[in-house]
Amino acid sequence: MRSFFGKPLKYKIQGTVKYVFLLLVSVISLYPFVWVLITSLKDNNDIYGNSFGLPRVFRWENYSEAWKGASAGRSFFNSLFVCMITLVILAVITSMGSYILTRVAKSKLLSTYFSLGLMIPIHALLIPSVLIFKYLKLTDNLFSLVLVYTAVNISFSMFIMNGFLKSIPKEIDEAATIDGCGKARVFFQILLPIAKPGLATVATLAFLNCWNDLLLGLVVISTPAKRTLSVAISVLKGSYLTQYGLLCAGFAISIAPVVIMYLLFQKQVIAGMTAGAVKG
Amino acid sequence: MKSKINKLTLPVLFLAPVFLIYTIFLFVPMLQTGYYSLTQWNGVSEKVFIGLGNYKELLKNNDYWITFFNTLKLTAVSLIVQISFGLLLAYLLYTKVRGMKIFRTVFFLPVVIAPVAIGLMFSLFYNSEIGIFNKILYAVGLDMLQTNWLSNPKTLLYAVMASQVWQYIGLYVTIFLGALQSIPEDLIESAQIDGAGEVKTFFHVVLPQLSVFLNICMVLCVTGSLKAFDHSYIMTNGGPGVRSAYLGVFMYKTAFGNSDFGMGSAITITIILISLTITLLFNRFSASGSEN
Numbered sequence: 001m002r003s004f005f006g007k008p009l010k011y012k013i014q015g016t017v018k019y020v021f022l023l024l025v026s027v028i029s030l031y032p033f034v035w036v037l038i039t040s041l042k043d044n045n046d047i048y049g050n051s052f053g054l055p056r057v058f059r060w061e062n063y064s065e066a067w068k069g070a071s072a073g074r075s076f077f078n079s080l081f082v083c084m085i086t087l088v089i090l091a092v093i094t095s096m097g098s099y100i101l102t103r104v105a106k107s108k109l110l111s112t113y114f115s116l117g118l119m120i121p122i123h124a125l126l127i128p129s130v131l132i133f134k135y136l137k138l139t140d141n142l143f144s145l146v147l148v149y150t151a152v153n154i155s156f157s158m159f160i161m162n163g164f165l166k167s168i169p170k171e172i173d174e175a176a177t178i179d180g181c182g183k184a185r186v187f188f189q190i191l192l193p194i195a196k197p198g199l200a201t202v203a204t205l206a207f208l209n210c211w212n213d214l215l216l217g218l219v220v221i222s223t224p225a226k227r228t229l230s231v232a233i234s235v236l237k238g239s240y241l242t243q244y245g246l247l248c249a250g251f252a253i254s255i256a257p258v259v260i261m262y263l264l265f266q267k268q269v270i271a272g273m274t275a276g277a278v279k280g
Numbered sequence: 281m282k283s284k285i286n287k288l289t290l291p292v293l294f295l296a297p298v299f300l301i302y303t304i305f306l307f308v309p310m311l312q313t314g315y316y317s318l319t320q321w322n323g324v325s326e327k328v329f330i331g332l333g334n335y336k337e338l339l340k341n342n343d344y345w346i347t348f349f350n351t352l353k354l355t356a357v358s359l360i361v362q363i364s365f366g367l368l369l370a371y372l373l374y375t376k377v378r379g380m381k382i383f384r385t386v387f388f389l390p391v392v393i394a395p396v397a398i399g400l401m402f403s404l405f406y407n408s409e410i411g412i413f414n415k416i417l418y419a420v421g422l423d424m425l426q427t428n429w430l431s432n433p434k435t436l437l438y439a440v441m442a443s444q445v446w447q448y449i450g451l452y453v454t455i456f457l458g459a460l461q462s463i464p465e466d467l468i469e470s471a472q473i474d475g476a477g478e479v480k481t482f483f484h485v486v487l488p489q490l491s492v493f494l495n496i497c498m499v500l501c502v503t504g505s506l507k508a509f510d511h512s513y514i515m516t517n518g519g520p521g522v523r524s525a526y527l528g529v530f531m532y533k534t535a536f537g538n539s540d541f542g543m544g545s546a547i548t549i550t551i552i553l554i555s556l557t558i559t560l561l562f563n564r565f566s567a568s569g570s571e572n
Contacts, residue, residue, distance in 0.1 A: 018377065019377070021372065022372055022383055025369060025387070026387070029387055029450070030386055030389070032401055033401075035412060036401055036404070048409065048410060051410065092297075093298040093301065094298055096294040096295070096297070096298065097294060097297070097298035097299065099294060100291045100294045101295075104290070104291050105291045113307075114298075117302070117306050117307075119552075119555075119556070120310055120552070121503075121506070121507045121528075121548075121551060121555070122507070123507070123531055123532075123551060124309065124313045124548050124552060125309045125313075126532070126535065126544075127312075127313060127316060127323075127535055127541050127544060127548075128308070128309030128310075128312040128313055128316075129309060131312075131323075132304070132305070132309065147301065147305050148305055150305070151301050151304075151305035152306060155302075183290050184290060208392055211394065212392075212393070212395065214394070214396045214510045214514075215509055215510075218532075219536065229394075230396045230397075233394070233400060233514075234396050234400075234513065234514050236400075237400055244404065244407075244410055247400070247404065251400055254394065254397050255393050255394070258394070259389070259393070261392075262389065263385075269388075269392060270388060270454055273391065273451065274454055274455050274458060
């Protein structure tokens, strides 16, 4: 009797409770962003008097003002420039290195050496980086940022690429070698195209790491015009003390690329962040 | 002879770029930090070797202990809140909820956003003029709880922590969800056929399977907390004084605010040592746990 009437009802209630709870957590995860987006289109009167409603008048100017006035636009392109160059360099050099370490000359010692970086917090690099760049006459230079960002992303990139290259059967390169392909050609024309998903994971994760970094940007760059977006955001708070609409617009501009990237490459983002996590 | 040289050319050429950049900009700096921590140095004058002097001074430094305990509190709160919520939400999603992928996408979203942006967002929520926390409390009739979150000394540190703890719950949900999906389904089915309820199945069948991932997540919580910087830096700049600063913020202020590079390096080394010790302890603990 009980199993006939009781159970389905019990499961139904359980299921509803579960659902309501999950929806509640979703609201807690999403609503903060929604609130900031709505606020970014309000004027101050509206923000003070009408915290939760939609804007009475849509102030799109907040965005153009934040873009120009707070030089969010400038920093946006600085960040984009640094991130793009970093991930291209990173993808090229780590896949070449990983090819040697997994296929040509396996070395346990070198693999361990490259994994050391997974345990080192960025803090350990701050002071020496400043001094190295002073010595190289690269102080306050965006290219310096490219170099450190590349360095701090090498460990996890090698880790992901190693795993990926190992999963490609050896027979493929053997067949190519028999056909007369040199090692370099095997790598560039045969393995690299197969390894694209691995490269995509490396590139996505490296982009997120660079885009979201604050500390290195803060320490390596000093000229306002060369600031990365994260640093610009941290300054924004001070300069737009009470212009909340502008502040929110700046926030929205800064997170937009990452959110778009996340929605487009969700698989790579999650694979990368949890793979890095599982090893980190 | 010639062919031997040719054989070496490619590996060297291919490995050189990654090896050089890694060594020059990551490995050597790390060693340098270790050395600087043994000197008295402001970055300009000559370095003076003082052995463990910086460390001895740190032990007597009040601010160091305040930030140390702040970091410890963050670690504890992260462990408790992130692991339990991560596990709970992952399990709810795992039990075949419709729209599982959408929920996962939503929960993970904050993880990918810059911590400095999240910090900025939370400081707006706490804002005394426009902040919505107080307004929500008022709306649900809890107005006696309203306060100035970032200046009330009782709430300050926890308000700063909340932003970081909230941001990364999704990471743990995703890791645990992946782990749950790797458990063979018949294991769970057979437990349920034997009459075990959902709660019982979870604690007796599912949880033991997750021990490796629990350990990984705990280590992540600890290392993440010890590296914490951005949220505190943007919300309060660690202040007043160092009341809401973590070790990472204290290190930054010491090295780049006071130009005390020697002391700053010493703080960094303690961060690395604490994080390595706790990680090793966790691994040891979980290794002996799985033997039993």
